[in-house]
Amino acid sequence: MHVPDWKGPLAEAFDQATDYLAGLPDRPVGPEATAEELHKEFGGPLPEQPHDPRLVVRELAAAAERGLLPSGSGRFFGFVFGGAIPAALAADWLTVAWDQNAGLYAAAPAAAVVEKVAGEWLAELFGLPPTVTAGFVTGAQMANFTALAAARHEVLRRFGWDVERAGLTGAPRIQVLVGAERHDTIDRAVRFLGLGTDNLVPVPVDDQGRMRSDALGAVLAEEAGPAIVCAQVGNVNTGAIDPVGEICDVAHAAGAWVHVDGAFGLWAAVSPRLRPLLAGVERADSWATDAHKWLNVPYDSGLVFCAHPEAHRGAMTVRAGYLIHDDAGERDPLDHNPEFSRRARGFAVYAAIRSLGRTGIVDLVERSCALARRFAERLGADDRVEVLNDVVLNQALVRFLADDDVTRRVVQAVQDEGTCWMSGTTWQGRAAMRISVSNWSTDESDVDRSVDAILGCLTASS
Numbered sequence: 001m002h003v004p005d006w007k008g009p010l011a012e013a014f015d016q017a018t019d020y021l022a023g024l025p026d027r028p029v030g031p032e033a034t035a036e037e038l039h040k041e042f043g044g045p046l047p048e049q050p051h052d053p054r055l056v057v058r059e060l061a062a063a064a065e066r067g068l069l070p071s072g073s074g075r076f077f078g079f080v081f082g083g084a085i086p087a088a089l090a091a092d093w094l095t096v097a098w099d100q101n102a103g104l105y106a107a108a109p110a111a112a113v114v115e116k117v118a119g120e121w122l123a124e125l126f127g128l129p130p131t132v133t134a135g136f137v138t139g140a141q142m143a144n145f146t147a148l149a150a151a152r153h154e155v156l157r158r159f160g161w162d163v164e165r166a167g168l169t170g171a172p173r174i175q176v177l178v179g180a181e182r183h184d185t186i187d188r189a190v191r192f193l194g195l196g197t198d199n200l201v202p203v204p205v206d207d208q209g210r211m212r213s214d215a216l217g218a219v220l221a222e223e224a225g226p227a228i229v230c231a232q233v234g235n236v237n238t239g240a241i242d243p244v245g246e247i248c249d250v251a252h253a254a255g256a257w258v259h260v261d262g263a264f265g266l267w268a269a270v271s272p273r274l275r276p277l278l279a280g281v282e283r284a285d286s287w288a289t290d291a292h293k294w295l296n297v298p299y300d301s302g303l304v305f306c307a308h309p310e311a312h313r314g315a316m317t318v319r320a321g322y323l324i325h326d327d328a329g330e331r332d333p334l335d336h337n338p339e340f341s342r343r344a345r346g347f348a349v350y351a352a353i354r355s356l357g358r359t360g361i362v363d364l365v366e367r368s369c370a371l372a373r374r375f376a377e378r379l380g381a382d383d384r385v386e387v388l389n390d391v392v393l394n395q396a397l398v399r400f401l402a403d404d405d406v407t408r409r410v411v412q413a414v415q416d417e418g419t420c421w422m423s424g425t426t427w428q429g430r431a432a433m434r435i436s437v438s439n440w441s442t443d444e445s446d447v448d449r450s451v452d453a454i455l456g457c458l459t460a461s462s
């Protein structure tokens with residue numbers, strides 16, 4: 001058998017990776033290269049001949065270098081990205097080296113068991129019923145998709161319809177009730193599932209973007225029939241949390257399924273201080289969250305939980321003659337997620353939980369929230385800045401000189417200046433800057449340096 005040189009390319013990757021990571025704190029937080037430059041770096045004719053693997057890695061790193069967005073920096077506050085804690089990153093490397101196909105227990109015994117264990121730990125951390133089933137997917141988009149597939153299965157089953165067999169043609173109409181400020185991945189999941197965006201029923205929200213549970217009752221009462229209610233824990237702009245307990249009361253009384261999109265916000269359930277904001281979340285029927293956001297596990301890592309194992313498996317399961325299914329009781333991951341072959345992403349989640357422990361996760365979550373409040377307090381102390389949200393989680397939303405143009409210019413100037421990176425948004429029709437504190441390495445000095453940079457850009461832009 002041919003014995004390849006593993007050490008050459010892997011040592012090169014190790015050196016390149018550790019140089020990159022060590023340089024993050026001092027690096028400007030933004031990509032340096034233009035698209036044109038990147039096309040030039042990577043472009044060229046299709047390679048005809050083999051090339052030394054070590055050089056492939058070295059040249060790849062050199063070509064990518066100026067086109068990387070340093071989102072692992074402690075001063076990256078864009079979107080809700082999060083970085084990667086060392087244990088999770090290293091476990092992800094091993095995952096790739098082991099290259100397990102995590103679809104089946106028979107194909108990846110350790111991966112299957114790690115997912116079972118990590119899924120149970122996560123349910124305990126979030127305070128969900130111990131009987132929930134868990135699926136390891138690519139992100140909250142696919143977690144929403146998987147959960148809504150289980151919901152579709154169950155709400156139609158209750159109306160005597162087997163959607164897996166009969167499809168949706170001729171099925172009772174399913175209403176999907178959503179807050180007016182839901183995440184767009186809900187709409188996309190509804191499209192993927194053939195539920196149709198015409199069947200989305202928006203429920204009014206309050207000034208922070210929270211679904212109004214009183215309004216939900218009125219909307220539900222208008223039509224009998226299968227219904228799914230999508231609550232949100234953590235609005236991407238404001239961090240606002242829907243009153244999930246009240247939503248469960250109203251929705252369950254009407255026989256509806258409650259799904260919770262908690263891509264980042266569900267992590268607040270881990271903190272005893274923040275938990276009251278999510279009161280009743282354990283009574284929902286399904287939950288979506290991400291490990292790659294607030295837990296700081298590398299991409300891609302999403303999680304879905306379901307309180308109805310039959311519905312979860314009913315929507316996802318697959319049996320094929322050439323596969324080896326473990327009907328003796330070990331969990332086959334592919335019964336819980338839409339992928340067939342896939343990487344063993346449970347190892348990195350497991351490593352993150354082992355590395356941080358419950359107290360470390362609570363600390364990460366509470367620290368991020370405190371740093372978001374620090375942003376809001378320090379920026380809000382300047383009378384040119386308006387803080388637009390109640391900073392309940394890790395999101396702060398600000399606006400400059402009450403002016404859309406100035407606000408957009410400041411967002412652009414901050415991105416160009418390089419001390420920190422924030423993204424812009426539109427909130428209630430007005431331009432705003434979003435500040436998301438999601439990185440484990442961010443500390444107070446990062447916030448203070450970033451505030452100074454933002455105020456400097458504001459002075460220069462107005």
Ligand SMILES: *Cc1c(COP(=O)(O)O)cnc(C)c1O
Nearest residue numbers: 139140141183185236261263290
């Ligand atoms: C980020 C986010 C999503 C999508 O998550 P991905 O991991 O990017 O698929 C869905 N819902 C909410 C509330 C989010 O913040």
